[in-house]
Amino acid sequence: MSSDQNILVKLNDTGLRIDDKWLVKGVSLQVEKGKIVTLIGPNGSGKSTTAKIALGIYKKIDGSVEKYTTKVGYVPQKISIDWTLPLRVNDFMVLTENLDNETIDEALSLTGVIHLKDKNLGDLSGGEFQRVLLARAISKKPELLVLDEPVQGVDFTGEIALYELIKKISDELNCGILLISHDLHTVMTATDHVVCLNGHVCCSGSPMDVAKNNEYKALFGEQASQILSRYEHRHDHIHTDEGKIKKN
Amino acid sequence: MFDDFFIRALVAGIGVALVTGPLGCFVIWRRLSYFGDTLAHSALLGVTLAFTMEFNIALSVFIISSLIALILIQLQKKTNLPGDALLGLLAHSSLAVGLVVIGFLTFIRFDIMGLLFGDILAVSVDDLLIIWIGGALILLTLKFIWKPLFASTVNYELAEAEGLNPDRAKAIFTILMAAIIAISIKMVGLLLITGMLIIPAAMARNLSTSPQSMVMYSVIGGLLSVIIGLFASLEFNTSSGPSIITAALLLFILSLFKIKQSIKLKN
Numbered sequence: 001m002s003s004d005q006n007i008l009v010k011l012n013d014t015g016l017r018i019d020d021k022w023l024v025k026g027v028s029l030q031v032e033k034g035k036i037v038t039l040i041g042p043n044g045s046g047k048s049t050t051a052k053i054a055l056g057i058y059k060k061i062d063g064s065v066e067k068y069t070t071k072v073g074y075v076p077q078k079i080s081i082d083w084t085l086p087l088r089v090n091d092f093m094v095l096t097e098n099l100d101n102e103t104i105d106e107a108l109s110l111t112g113v114i115h116l117k118d119k120n121l122g123d124l125s126g127g128e129f130q131r132v133l134l135a136r137a138i139s140k141k142p143e144l145l146v147l148d149e150p151v152q153g154v155d156f157t158g159e160i161a162l163y164e165l166i167k168k169i170s171d172e173l174n175c176g177i178l179l180i181s182h183d184l185h186t187v188m189t190a191t192d193h194v195v196c197l198n199g200h201v202c203c204s205g206s207p208m209d210v211a212k213n214n215e216y217k218a219l220f221g222e223q224a225s226q227i228l229s230r231y232e233h234r235h236d237h238i239h240t241d242e243g244k245i246k247k248n
Numbered sequence: 249m250f251d252d253f254f255i256r257a258l259v260a261g262i263g264v265a266l267v268t269g270p271l272g273c274f275v276i277w278r279r280l281s282y283f284g285d286t287l288a289h290s291a292l293l294g295v296t297l298a299f300t301m302e303f304n305i306a307l308s309v310f311i312i313s314s315l316i317a318l319i320l321i322q323l324q325k326k327t328n329l330p331g332d333a334l335l336g337l338l339a340h341s342s343l344a345v346g347l348v349v350i351g352f353l354t355f356i357r358f359d360i361m362g363l364l365f366g367d368i369l370a371v372s373v374d375d376l377l378i379i380w381i382g383g384a385l386i387l388l389t390l391k392f393i394w395k396p397l398f399a400s401t402v403n404y405e406l407a408e409a410e411g412l413n414p415d416r417a418k419a420i421f422t423i424l425m426a427a428i429i430a431i432s433i434k435m436v437g438l439l440l441i442t443g444m445l446i447i448p449a450a451m452a453r454n455l456s457t458s459p460q461s462m463v464m465y466s467v468i469g470g471l472l473s474v475i476i477g478l479f480a481s482l483e484f485n486t487s488s489g490p491s492i493i494t495a496a497l498l499l500f501i502l503s504l505f506k507i508k509q510s511i512k513l514k515n
Binding site: 052055056057070072073074076079081082084085086087088090091092095096097120140146 | 276277279395398399401402403405406407408409410411412453456457458459460461462
């Protein structure tokens with residue numbers, strides 16, 4: 001454990017309930033400078049919700065969030081841009097912070113989309129847009145990066161390059177990263193800490209620790225059988241509608 | 249120089265157009281046309297209040313419009329009615345109450361047409377001061393909240409996550425909407441204020457590729473509409489509001505040709 005001053009954001013037993021239904025419950029985790037924390041778990045397991053709790057987007061939450069930085073970069077899982085807004089990539093880059101041209105160019109080059117700088121945001125493909133989103137988040141040199149499936153829709157070679165870039169950014173900027181990913185290979189190689197979610201924290205620890213965990217082994221077995229993206233989550237319990245946990 | 253009513257009207261109109269240009273872009277981007285309409289309708293109530301209490305018209309319209317905005321926010325929280333129904337409810341009921349109150353104020357002679365559609369003859373030197381000082385304040389405030397307001401217009405969660413406080417920007421913008429209605433009511437009239445906000449901005453959308461250029465074209469469009477509209481109103485002896493809005497409409501129609509061209513280029 002590193003000292004407390006390295007902590008960027010800390011979730012203490014946080015949860016979110018909407019209309020008496022728990023989206024996620026009892027999550028404790030912390031992101032430190034220079035470390036990558038990855039959230040894994042099936043669809044609807046509360047990964048994005050947890051990320052938004054960490055970002056302070058939800059106001060009425062259970063538990064508490066301690067945030068020690070204001071320099072935050074965020075790549076949301078989904079974002080819809082309205083065409084009533086004329087918005088070029090260049091305009092989008094300076095959305096939350098004013099940056100000089102050099103910084104913008106550098107970030108766009110890093111994610112390989114510098115040639116799209118003057119294009120309308122609405123004309124980009126899914127993968128191109130994802131690269132722009134990542135470029136925008138890293139360009140402001142944040143202390144905390146929250147990346148919600150940052151490489152979705154990116155081609156295979158690009159995906160590997162972007163994950164390498166994310167690792168590099170974490171080292172160079174010494175920023176903490178909260179990553180949500182479906183790519184277990186990345187999780188196992190580049191992450192410092194893994195949190196496995198399914199409405200609550202199923203298991204967490206270093207990738208090695210998690211790999212030894214029975215619940216993770218269930219995932220890993222599925223991955224070995226060539227199913228990378230669609231893995232099943234095996235439990236000793238089931239989840240009921242109210243977000244309660246029932247032992248099998 | 250301000251002795252001539254037409255010069256006064258022109259100076260007032262230019263002041264209004266400088267402010268409605270940027271504000272109108274946000275009205276379009278944030279889909280607030282009907283919200284603007286509702287605030288404008290409630291302005292009549294503000295005017296009657298000003299007459300009964302012998303109060304400044306712009307100030308009283310500003311207060312009533314802000315109040316209506318607050319009531320709207322409360323109703324949205326407390327009822328299950330959809331937003332457009334609440335807007336319609338507030339717009340028409342405040343207009344109706346305003347007209348009823350006017351009926352009671354038999355001791356004052358009202359120029360209702362002037363209130364509804366604007367009256368260039370009514371613009372005084374005091375009005376000019378209100379428009380230019382109020383307008384400058386609105387623009388300064390808008391510049392101050394531009395970043396969080398624009399960022400949250402594009403994506404609320406991004407703005408919130410990266411610490412821009414979009415809720416505060418939204419609240420301030422609501423107040424700015426009430427303020428622009430208060431200062432432009434004499435020029436355009438309360439039924440047509442939203443037109444002054446959205447038509448030049450809609451024209452600008454057809455011509456622009458970036459938010460900055462849209463704001464710029466919107467201001468230019470508004471200025472042209474005011475100038476053309478006021479000269480036409482003098483020439484044909486028509487109300488100033490409808491003349492300005494008609495000029496804006498003509499500019500919008502012209503801007504459609506530009507879209508047709510760019511769509512052709514794309515194909």
